Amino acid sequence: MARSVQARLAPAVDEGLSLADRAYYAIRELIVSLELPPGSAVREPELTAELGIGRTPVREALRRLAQERLVEVFPRRGIFVTTVDVRDLARLCEVRLVLEPEAARLAAERAIQTDLDELSHLLSLLGPARRRDDRALIELDQRIHRAVYRASHNEFLSETLETYYAHAQRIWMLALARTDLGAAVDEHAGLLEAILRGNGERAAELMRRHVETFEGEMRDVLLAS
Numbered sequence: 001m002a003r004s005v006q007a008r009l010a011p012a013v014d015e016g017l018s019l020a021d022r023a024y025y026a027i028r029e030l031i032v033s034l035e036l037p038p039g040s041a042v043r044e045p046e047l048t049a050e051l052g053i054g055r056t057p058v059r060e061a062l063r064r065l066a067q068e069r070l071v072e073v074f075p076r077r078g079i080f081v082t083t084v085d086v087r088d089l090a091r092l093c094e095v096r097l098v099l100e101p102e103a104a105r106l107a108a109e110r111a112i113q114t115d116l117d118e119l120s121h122l123l124s125l126l127g128p129a130r131r132r133d134d135r136a137l138i139e140l141d142q143r144i145h146r147a148v149y150r151a152s153h154n155e156f157l158s159e160t161l162e163t164y165y166a167h168a169q170r171i172w173m174l175a176l177a178r179t180d181l182g183a184a185v186d187e188h189a190g191l192l193e194a195i196l197r198g199n200g201e202r203a204a205e206l207m208r209r210h211v212e213t214f215e216g217e218m219r220d221v222l223l224a225s
Contacts, residue, residue: 023061093215101204107151108200115151
């Protein structure tokens, strides 16, 4: 597990991060990907062994995940991954509809060359001609959103959106097999182009439209099951 988790860490994970941060990102990925399913027990000794990270950093990571409501601590019982309520998707959408367009607008205004290079690369990965499985598509969507967050150069906004995105993605994973992700992910092309051109208003509008449409489609699939 350690190797697969490390391989899937977001590009935003910097080599200079603390061990606690590395543990946080790795465990969060296990939770979001449902490799640690909702309601499952989180066992510290297994995590420390499989991630190759010490006990103290793992505990710090779990405290942070508890604050973000991805795990829950029960005295004398242990730590468990929080359950998933698909009805939360609507509430998450309400928050993301306010914050994500602002992140896109700021990205268009503040992106520096390294941001533009990353966004250009992500744009090159889009297109209907590319064959990708659902897991690859959701990871690409994740990379795009996180790149936009970073390009906003507002750490408070970026960290807040990271948390809400993680919660939303965990719910999306439940619908992955019944959803056509290709079109939803490829529609990011217009968003990335707007940011690269420095058109903040256009970027904000396209991000707002994407969040609203995609969340609606996911909600329809999940509530129909």
